[in-house]
Amino acid sequence: MQQKAFVSGYYLDDKDLVEGIKALQEKNIEIADVRTPFPVHGLDKVLKMRRSNLPKAGFFAGAMGTAIGFGFQAWVFTEAWPLNFGGKPFLSVPSFIPVTFELTVLFAAFALVFGFLIRSGLGPGAPNIIFDEEVTNDRFQILLEVKSGNSDQLQLDLKSVGAEGVQHHDV
Amino acid sequence: MYKSFEFTKKIKSYLLAMIVIGALLSVIGIVMNLDHTHRIWANVLLNGFFFTAIAMSAAFFVIVHVLGESGWHTTVQRIPEAMALYVPIGGIFMLLVLIGMHDIYHWSHTEHLDEILQGKSGYLNPVFFSIRTIAYIVIWSLLVMWFRKTSLKTDSDNDLKLFNRQRTIAGIFIVIFAVTSSTSAWDWIMSIDAHWFSTLFGWYMFVSTFVSAVAVIIILLFVLRGMGYMEHINDEHLHDLGKYLFGFSIFWAYLWVSQYLLIWYSNIPEETIYFVQRIEDFGILFYANVIINFLAPFLILMARGTKRKLNWLIVASVIVFFGHWIDMYMAIMPGAIKHPEFGILEIGMTVFVLGIFLYSFFMRFAQAPVVPENHPYFKESFDYDNIR
Numbered sequence: 001m002q003q004k005a006f007v008s009g010y011y012l013d014d015k016d017l018v019e020g021i022k023a024l025q026e027k028n029i030e031i032a033d034v035r036t037p038f039p040v041h042g043l044d045k046v047l048k049m050r051r052s053n054l055p056k057a058g059f060f061a062g063a064m065g066t067a068i069g070f071g072f073q074a075w076v077f078t079e080a081w082p083l084n085f086g087g088k089p090f091l092s093v094p095s096f097i098p099v100t101f102e103l104t105v106l107f108a109a110f111a112l113v114f115g116f117l118i119r120s121g122l123g124p125g126a127p128n129i130i131f132d133e134e135v136t137n138d139r140f141q142i143l144l145e146v147k148s149g150n151s152d153q154l155q156l157d158l159k160s161v162g163a164e165g166v167q168h169h170d171v
Numbered sequence: 172m173y174k175s176f177e178f179t180k181k182i183k184s185y186l187l188a189m190i191v192i193g194a195l196l197s198v199i200g201i202v203m204n205l206d207h208t209h210r211i212w213a214n215v216l217l218n219g220f221f222f223t224a225i226a227m228s229a230a231f232f233v234i235v236h237v238l239g240e241s242g243w244h245t246t247v248q249r250i251p252e253a254m255a256l257y258v259p260i261g262g263i264f265m266l267l268v269l270i271g272m273h274d275i276y277h278w279s280h281t282e283h284l285d286e287i288l289q290g291k292s293g294y295l296n297p298v299f300f301s302i303r304t305i306a307y308i309v310i311w312s313l314l315v316m317w318f319r320k321t322s323l324k325t326d327s328d329n330d331l332k333l334f335n336r337q338r339t340i341a342g343i344f345i346v347i348f349a350v351t352s353s354t355s356a357w358d359w360i361m362s363i364d365a366h367w368f369s370t371l372f373g374w375y376m377f378v379s380t381f382v383s384a385v386a387v388i389i390i391l392l393f394v395l396r397g398m399g400y401m402e403h404i405n406d407e408h409l410h411d412l413g414k415y416l417f418g419f420s421i422f423w424a425y426l427w428v429s430q431y432l433l434i435w436y437s438n439i440p441e442e443t444i445y446f447v448q449r450i451e452d453f454g455i456l457f458y459a460n461v462i463i464n465f466l467a468p469f470l471i472l473m474a475r476g477t478k479r480k481l482n483w484l485i486v487a488s489v490i491v492f493f494g495h496w497i498d499m500y501m502a503i504m505p506g507a508i509k510h511p512e513f514g515i516l517e518i519g520m521t522v523f524v525l526g527i528f529l530y531s532f533f534m535r536f537a538q539a540p541v542v543p544e545n546h547p548y549f550k551e552s553f554d555y556d557n558i559r
Contacts, residue, residue, distance in 0.1 A: 041555045055475065086438065094435045097428055 004171040005146035006032060007154040008131050009163025010139040014040045016162055017140040021046050023161040024142070029154070032145040035135040057115045058108045065107030069100040131169045173544065176400050178537035186533065190526035196519025204516055212271030213507035214516055218524035219264025220359050221380070221499045222257065226528075228377070228384035230255035230315050231348060237341040242548035243555065246408050249542060250388050250395075252322060253535035255315045257528050262308030264524065265359070269301050275507050276300075278365040288365055295362055307355050314344050322543060329545035352377045363506035367445045369434070375426045376502070382419045382464075383495040385412065386488035391532065393485050400541060403553070406479045410557045413478025416468060416487060424465035448505045456511065460501055463494035496521070 011017040017040065024031060025046075034043065073096045077083065082090045117123040135141045142163065144154045155166045204210050229251035236244035272279045278288050278295045288295070318340045325333045353373025361372045369375075389412050395401045434442045449457045468487045477483035504511065543549060 039558065045556065051475075059473070094428075094432050097432065 005151060006131065006169045006171065007144045007146055007151055007158060007166060008141050008169060009144075009155075009158035009161075009166040010132065010134070010141045011162070012138065012140070012164055014043075014140055017142070018042055018046055020142060020158075020161045020163060024144075024157065027157065027161075029144060029157055031142060033143040035141040035143065037136055037138060037140070040140070054112055054115055054119070058112045061111030062104045062108035065104040066100055068107075069103030070096055073099060129171060131167070173403060173540060173542050174400055176395070176533075176537045176541055178533050182398075182533060183530075186526055186530045189522060190530065193519050193521070193523025193526050196515050197523050198519075200514065200516025200519045203514075207508075208271070208274045209508050210512055210516060212268065212274040213503055214520040215264055215271060216268045216275055216359065216507070217499055217503050218520050219261060219268060220503075221383070221496060222524050222528045223261030223265060224355075224376070224380035225384045225387055226255050226257040226261055226315075227311055227348070227352070228381040229388065230258070230311075230318065230344070231352075231381065232384060232388070233318070234341040234344045234348075237337050238345060240548070242552040243408055243411050245543055245546045245549045245552050246404055247388065247392065247401075247412070248322075248546075249536065249539060250391055251384070252319055253532050253539075254384070254387065254391070254528075256319060256535045257531045258315050259308070259312040260527060260531055262312060265304055265308055268359070269304055272297060272300070276362055276365065278362060291365065295365060300358060300362075303354070303358055307351055310347060310351070314340070314347065318344065323539055325543055325545045326540055331547070334547060360502050363503060364445055366441055369430050369442075369445075371426055371430055375423075375430060378419060378423045378426055379464075379495050379498050382416065382423055383492055385415045385419065386492040386495075388412065389416065389481075389484050389488040390492065393481055393488075395536075395541075396481065403542065405553070407555060407557050408552075409481055409484060410475075410479045413472055413484050413487075416484070416491060417472040417478065420465060420468040420472075420491060424461065424469075427461065427465070448509075449501060452509065453501060453505060453511050456497060456501055460494070460498055463490060464498060467491075467494070 009020075011020060014036065017034070017036070021031060021034065021043075031047065034047065036043070074091060077092075078090045084090075085092075085095075088095070130136075131143070132139060132141055142158065144158065146154060146168070151168050155168065158166045200214075201211050232251045233244065233248055233255070236248075268275065276295075278284065278291065279297050279300070281292070281296065284292060318337065321333055321336050321340060356373045356376035360376055361368065392401060392404065392412075396404070431446065434446060446457075467490045471483060471487045471490075472478055477487075500517075
């Protein structure tokens with residue numbers, strides 16, 4: 001298995017982190033990942049991340065839930081097993097609304113959660129590599145991938161853009 | 172840096188023309204309907220209540236952000252603040268309704284009450300009704316003006332005490348409004364159909380007017396932008412306003428369905444009569460109400476991009492604003508005039524009251540800087556992104 005190596009540098013303030021990223025980008029250094037304890041406003045824009053496709057998945061799954069929820073009830077109560085509830089017509093739309101609504105939400109939610117887990121490779125049993133436990137607390141970490149053994153140079157680069165502490169990690 | 176709004180002669184003359192045209196059409200409408208006083212008073216109630224409630228909901232918009240310690244609202248705060256100051260003026264229309272009480276509320280003819288209404292007469296009687304109406308108007312006006320006064324003080328004085336006082340006022344406001352928003356809707360609107368009742372009616376009316384208020388904020392923002400003001404509003408702020416419009420349109424639909432579904436299911440004659448009347452006599456309007464106020468904003472604003480473009484937001488806002496006017500029409504007219512009528516009177520009254528509302532807004536908006544620059548959260552309100 002091929003060995004990968006990373007250089008990490010951390011900041012103690014999210015504003016410094018964003019400035020650091022901008023400085024690295026000016027030097028044309030590719031950033032592998034950024035890890036923060038909370039969502040940092042403006043980070044997506046600075047990293048030029050493409051917008052996620054998850055909302056589209058959510059929409060189509062939700063629309064599917066609407067169709068299945070409504071269609072199934074309509075079929076059951078008119079074709080498969082018509083029952084008379086209090087003299088109401090068999091195809092009574094208002095009574096289908098709550099189930100239709102719930103199925104829409106359920107399908108959309110499942111699509112979003114599982115889509116997110118699959119797409120980002122997370123979930124139970126996923127490899128869990130945390131270089132620095134403090135990124136879950138108060139540190140903002142930039143990761144640079146080491147290619148062709150330039151680890152020392154990358155560490156110097158990170159230091160020069162204001163990282164508080166830099167470290168080399170082998171995976 | 173932030174250009175102060177100037178209430179120019181040009182805007183003034185447009186608005187005055189609007190008020191005069193509205194007044195003329197109203198007078199023509201009133202003369203045409205002199206033997207039909209139900210319709211006249213129902214229109215006074217419709218537009219009086221609709222715009223007063225929008226003003227009050229605009230105040231609620233600010234209050235809820237003050238309590239939630241949000242930052243972004245400070246960029247638009249002065250728009251709802253200026254809208255809210257319409258409450259005392261709108262109150263005059265509600266006081267007029269007291270004169271026409273007998274033409275709208277059949278429980279007010281105390282001499283021939285049926286048994287059920289006699290049982291309710293402890294609450295629904297002309298004297299107590301008048302006291303409540305006056306109390307709402309006075310208390311709401313005082314709260315709105317108190318908040319505005321404190322907010323204006325911050326322009327010349329950046330003492331933090333003033334912001335703590337705003338929060339105190341907001342706390343008092345929200346407790347009072349939590350009760351009065353429901354009771355005023357029962358009193359003014361639900362009691363038209365005095366035999367019928369719905370426990371979520373207060374929230375239904377409140378959400379309806381709150382959505383309208385958000386729509387009006389966006390429309391006014393668009394108008395002010397067109398005149399070269401409010402250039403500091405960026406896409407993130409529009410996105411947040413769009414989310415309000417989107418979310419509360421859905422919430423309105425949720426309450427609409429909740430009310431309809433339970434009444435439809437239990438099928439008790441004294442409750443279903445409310446919808447029977449609306450479906451049989453107002454047919455298309457009844458269904459159009461749901462399509463305009465739920466489906467249209469839901470589909471238009473679902474995508475992220477449309478919430479961030481003022482042109483799309485405006486389309487949705489205008490639809491929602493007129494949609495909720497129709498919603499209000501559907502809440503009042505079936506009980507008050509029995510059969511759908513729409514003509515010069517309705518158009519005239521709406522134009523008239525809308526003109527006064529806008530005049531009041533622009534006058535108040537010109538009296539203060541367009542943003543509360545000393546607000547502690549003002550700087551941070553430009554420093555955030557909506558999640559992608």
